[in-house]
Amino acid sequence: TNHTIVRCRSCRTYINPFVSFIDQRRWKCNLCYRVNDVPEEFMYNPLTRSYGEPHKRPEVQNSTVEFIASSDYMLRPPQPAVYLFVLDVSHNAVEAGYLTIVCQSLLENLDKLPGDSRTRIGFITFDSTVQFYNLQEGLSQPQMLIVSDIDDIFLPTPDSLLVNLHESKELIKDLLNALPNMFTNTRETHSALGPALQAAFKLMSPTGGRISVFQTQLPSLGAGLLHSREDPNQRSSTKVVQHLGPATDFYKKLALDCSGQQTAVDLFLLSSQYSDLASLACMSKYSAGCIYYYPSFHRSHNPAQAEKLQKDLKRYLTRKIGFEAVMRIRCTKGLSIHTFHGNFFVRSTDLLSLANVNPDAGFAVQMSIEESLTDTSLVCFQTALLYTSSKGERRIRVHTLCLPVVSSLADVYAGADVQAVVCLLANMAVDRSVSSSLSDARDALVNAVVDSLAAYMSTASNLQQSMLIAPNSLKLFPLYILALLKQKAFRTGTSTRLDDRVYAMCQMKSQPLVHLMKMIHPNLYRIDKLIDESTIHVNDRVVPQPPLQKLSAEKLTREGAFLMDCGSIFYIWIGKNCSNNFIKDVLGYPNYASVPQKMTQLPEVDALSSERTRSFISWLRDSRPLSPVLQVIKDENPAKTDFFQHLIEDRTEAAFSYYEFLLNIQQQICK
Numbered sequence: 328t329n330h331t332i333v334r335c336r337s338c339r340t341y342i343n344p345f346v347s348f349i350d351q352r353r354w355k356c357n358l359c360y361r362v363n364d365v366p367e368e369f370m371y372n373p374l375t376r377s378y379g380e381p382h383k384r385p386e387v388q389n390s391t392v393e394f395i396a397s398s399d400y401m402l403r404p405p406q407p408a409v410y411l412f413v414l415d416v417s418h419n420a421v422e423a424g425y426l427t428i429v430c431q432s433l434l435e436n437l438d439k440l441p442g443d444s445r446t447r448i449g450f451i452t453f454d455s456t457v458q459f460y461n462l463q464e465g466l467s468q469p470q471m472l473i474v475s476d477i478d479d480i481f482l483p484t485p486d487s488l489l490v491n492l493h494e495s496k497e498l499i500k501d502l503l504n505a506l507p508n509m510f511t512n513t514r515e516t517h518s519a520l521g522p523a524l525q526a527a528f529k530l531m532s533p534t535g536g537r538i539s540v541f542q543t544q545l546p547s548l549g550a551g552l553l554h555s556r557e558d559p560n561q562r563s564s565t566k567v568v569q570h571l572g573p574a575t576d577f578y579k580k581l582a583l584d585c586s587g588q589q590t591a592v593d594l595f596l597l598s599s600q601y602s603d604l605a606s607l608a609c610m611s612k613y614s615a616g617c618i619y620y621y622p623s624f625h626r627s628h629n630p631a632q633a634e635k636l637q638k639d640l641k642r643y644l645t646r647k648i649g650f651e652a653v654m655r656i657r658c659t660k661g662l663s664i665h666t667f668h669g670n671f672f673v674r675s676t677d678l679l680s681l682a683n684v685n686p687d688a689g690f691a692v693q694m695s696i697e698e699s700l701t702d703t704s705l706v707c708f709q710t711a712l713l714y715t716s717s718k719g720e721r722r723i724r725v726h727t728l729c730l731p732v733v734s735s736l737a738d739v740y741a742g743a744d745v746q747a748v749v750c751l752l753a754n755m756a757v758d759r760s761v762s763s764s765l766s767d768a769r770d771a772l773v774n775a776v777v778d779s780l781a782a783y784m785s786t787a788s789n790l791q792q793s794m795l796i797a798p799n800s801l802k803l804f805p806l807y808i809l810a811l812l813k814q815k816a817f818r819t820g821t822s823t824r825l826d827d828r829v830y831a832m833c834q835m836k837s838q839p840l841v842h843l844m845k846m847i848h849p850n851l852y853r854i855d856k857l858i859d860e861s862t863i864h865v866n867d868r869v870v871p872q873p874p875l876q877k878l879s880a881e882k883l884t885r886e887g888a889f890l891m892d893c894g895s896i897f898y899i900w901i902g903k904n905c906s907n908n909f910i911k912d913v914l915g916y917p918n919y920a921s922v923p924q925k926m927t928q929l930p931e932v933d934a935l936s937s938e939r940t941r942s943f944i945s946w947l948r949d950s951r952p953l954s955p956v957l958q959v960i961k962d963e964n965p966a967k968t969d970f971f972q973h974l975i976e977d978r979t980e981a982a983f984s985y986y987e988f989l990l991n992i993q994q995q996i997c998k
Contacts, residue, residue: 335356335359338657340356342354342386343707352365358657372384394724395721395722400723401721409531410536412539414450415453417543418513420597421511425626425636434500445719446493447490448499449488454519456473457523459488461487464490468498469502477519516547517547520542521550522550524592527592532590535588535682541597542594555601556574557601557824563821579609579610591682592610597632598622598623599623599624603826604620613671615680615683616683618837622827630925634927646686649684649717654681656708658694661696662700668690668691668758688839689843704731706729709725730742737786740783741800742800744800745807750843750847752772752811753843754836756769756771759771772811772812772817780804807848821972831846842895851882853876854943857943858936868942878974879974888905890943892947897947897956898970899957903919913937926958927958
């Protein structure tokens, strides 16, 4: 809607379906209860072309609306889309072979980058020095400029390093075609990441935009250099896990500087050894960026990771993006918001600064009840995101949520959303692990189950105390918490690389709920009898709907084949005695023995079982932003460990089975 944006004069809430109209001329705010006048222009409804029915306007009929903002909502003219790529070209990086994939992906998606005629793009590469690329329209070829004084970094030519994508397109393509081979014989082992980021910040400051950093090792030179802090002998310790926080404040400070200039930093870490993600992640956490991690990345030795990078980049380069954004969450008088989780900088108590915003980011919020809500039957929450679209339009997206207030404990429990509870606790546990300790966080997770079930059981006085009783809404609560305790972020006693653990924590803090739930508790299906399952029809596709299996090894029969959906990876486990028909039709091999160890794709075989399996997998794939990779697993495959670690209902040397965990919870409640 391009007309007046109607807001409460007191608390600035946007008019929404949950306000009340006292009469045609006055409305009462649902957050602070102030009575406001209805402006004259609002009396006319552009959709029905009628006058005098303000309650029928679209913004009062829909709880999600997007406004085109007027100049009152701009501090400066809307910025163009600006993309800067900062690429590690050290020996380590060249050996891993990621440049080919990145350059190829950029070439394929150059015309699909969100933007308009003003879109700008630039490139910086670095090893022990920092290299810039002059792409000024009119040059016969890109010109490399090297700055070797990394302690006092400067821009060798300020005007032609970030260029208009359309005017310099041929030079940009030339550079992308040349880059993968420019450093093939390099002897440079050092990484001056900090200075490269300082240069990137200088380059982006005048406009703001997005910096995409590709890094393959520990930064070893200049500002922000890091040392290895991981002791491999401590990986399966049940005692203290150290170094979950940053070793330096360089990356956080840099992120805050970037955020102040409307620039977000996205990190792609493609490492074969420890790279101190706990420190590096700060560049993205505080600048509203995102983090991608590819452990043991190698273009030829690790085809699954190479394919994942390729798929992630396609989504990353083409998905919607918003620039110079701020988000505010308001709630009904009597409630207050005190903690936010996600990647951003909290500018004032309730204003989140998001230099970039994308559709794949999740946020979690903690609130508390400050005053008694006895006089009110409803509470509302409203979140407003003010951003610049990639086409340079200033927009405001508003979501309003209204929830009932209940007074009996039974009703409180009946309304519990177990997945939201678990994801919020996961976020709180990450903070606790960093600020206090991993064991504190683990205890707090178990206590959350004990306290909530104890409170519920104490209200039902007629129950025998010897049984563990949970309300219907929380039946899966203990299972999900056990799953969290066995997740890479929080597990102890199982060998876990520090960067893997830290990355899992980063994901807890920034993934949307549906994705996070699959990371915590994957879905397991038996897939060797899909022909017999009931089906649904989706866009001309017949999609089988196999039932979910318990995450336990006793469910895996040697005669079967199983698919585990972990959100960003699909495992297909093949039993030793799986029928040859399935192996032939679905995997394309004559028998179990001939199925190779590194299989990441299913062939298109003209057989019903093949068609149903592929249809089921693509149906699962379509529902998410990150394109999951596939891994076929046989008994002697090294990836088997990963697969079995997700069978969280089973006992391990270091952790309870689900049954033992329930007994333990019950003992704690009854003691």
